[in-house]
Ligand SMILES: Nc1ncnc2c1ncn2[C@@H]1O[C@H](COP(=O)(O)OP(=O)(O)OP(=O)(O)O)[C@@H](O)[C@H]1O
């Protein structure tokens with residue numbers, strides 16, 4: 001395991017594109033998730049109205065609301081990580097290095113495992129980063145009285161991890177099937193639309209089935225939180241069934257990825 | 268004799284095309300085994316199957332008496348067709364990846380880079396290399412694990428004359444360490460110089476396999492030239508089976524079995540003929556190769 005990760009690192013550490021993408025991800029995600037109050041201020045200046053609510057009083061960064069708000073917004077930046085995953089996989093096909101890796105003594109399963117490990121690593125780092133932002137912003141903005149809710153709804157952090165990990169696994173499978181970077185990015189971008197089209201096509205009583213599709217499954221983990229500030233009912237916790245479904249998808253996606261190269265010629 | 272590699276009815280079909288057809292090969296330990304054949308005869312496909320990058324459609328193969336596995340490939344140094352590396356990494360960094368995959372120490376990297384004469388450029392990115400430099404790096408990579416077996420698919424492709432001579436010497440040195448080398452090449456002269464055994468493929472089928480020394484065993488030809496015309500002398504010489512005039516007043520002489528150019532030289536000297544050119548020609552692999560292909564039309 002450690003060796004496979006080392007192999008992956010030695011492919012990446014001198015690769016500028018890797019650092020650029022990862023760098024942009026953390027900088028842009030960090031800045032955006034930390035400027036919620038600036039955003040509210042801007043809304044207020046524009047004269048936006050939330051009914052009776054004073055916009056500047058919206059407790060975006062108060063414990064425990066912060067966990068859902070933060071993880072929900074942070075999810076949007078995973079496309080950058082997805083592009084990195086696509087490049088790291090399609091490069092191996094366009095440079096033919098997957099072929100040389102196998103000649104040198106990697107099995108096809110090792111190859112997939114090394115990609116899964118790097119995806120796991122990135123998902124963990126990203127989750128820790130979001131967690132630290134949460135602790136920081138929460139501590140700055142939460143009134144004393146809410147500090148004791150610091151770890152209430154912390155379950156959104158593992159949910160964020162799962163959503164990121166499964167998203168990147170899904171991207172991996174697409175990249176392994178498509179094998180070309182540009183086309184993979186396009187398909188990753190339109191893939192959610194495909195799942196929603198299936199939802200539209202299915203007759204009403206069967207529509208719930210789409211919730212079991214991989215993209216629906218991982219998106220359902222964290223519900224849109226902001227409705228609660230205009231007194232809409234939202235689900236402010238992570239559903240156990242969603243966690244279970246996503247856990248189930250991990251082996252399915254890895255297996256699907258393996259099947260794309262298991263019995264293929266690598267030329 | 269111990270066998271390093273054997274294939275049993277190994278086959279690969281692409282649609283209707285039989286790229287490799289029921290191939291039975293056996294490579295003895297310590298041999299330098301040449302695989303010959305015209306373009307598209309299935310050499311690369313065969314080697315690709317032995318290295319698990321091409322899935323056979325039939326038959327099987329054994330390395331050291333066991334079915335192929337990744338553990339075995341870690342101990343094989345192989346280059347297949349064109350050099351393949353990460354273009355954004357330097358020679359050293361690329362070999363570090365290989366060392367990790369093969370689970371060998373990185374300590375040998377400077378040594379193998381030195382061996383192929385790439386030290387000066389070792390920290391430059393791979394994509395800035397010339398074709399010959401890329402080829403040299405792939406040979407360095409094949410040497411990295413100090414392999415028991417090397418598989419070299421056209422290893423001198425793109426190399427300059429010095430590079431070709433270097434690689435030839437390298438192959439000879441490695442073979443002298445008792446290691447086994449499987450070499451696919453179009454340079455028959457090259458194969459004749461370094462190989463002990465060879466096999467010839469045509470349209471995916473094995474049409475010949477044998478020892479290189481047997482090729483050379485056949486009747487020997489001697490090229491001879493003197494100031495005077497040798498026509499009559501040769502015609503009356505009991506050592507000579509036949510002779511045909513060649514360019515520049517030379518004669519191509521077929522000796523009676525067991526007689527050599529030295530015998531001919533002595534005979535002529537005794538007849539007070541001073542030869543100005545005397546050369547023994549062993550039958551070339553190239554000639555045998557072309558004959559084989561023609562026989563199997
Ligand atoms: N991926 C593929 N799809 C279809 N046919 C293929 C494929 N790869 C190889 N072939 C065919 O298989 C045959 C054998 O090819 P191979 O590359 O093994 O030949 P070779 O002996 O290495 O030739 P060369 O001397 O040109 O390197 C050829 O007819 C080739 O066209």
Ligand SMILES: [Mg+2]
Nearest residue numbers: 310311312348
């Ligand atoms: Mg070839």
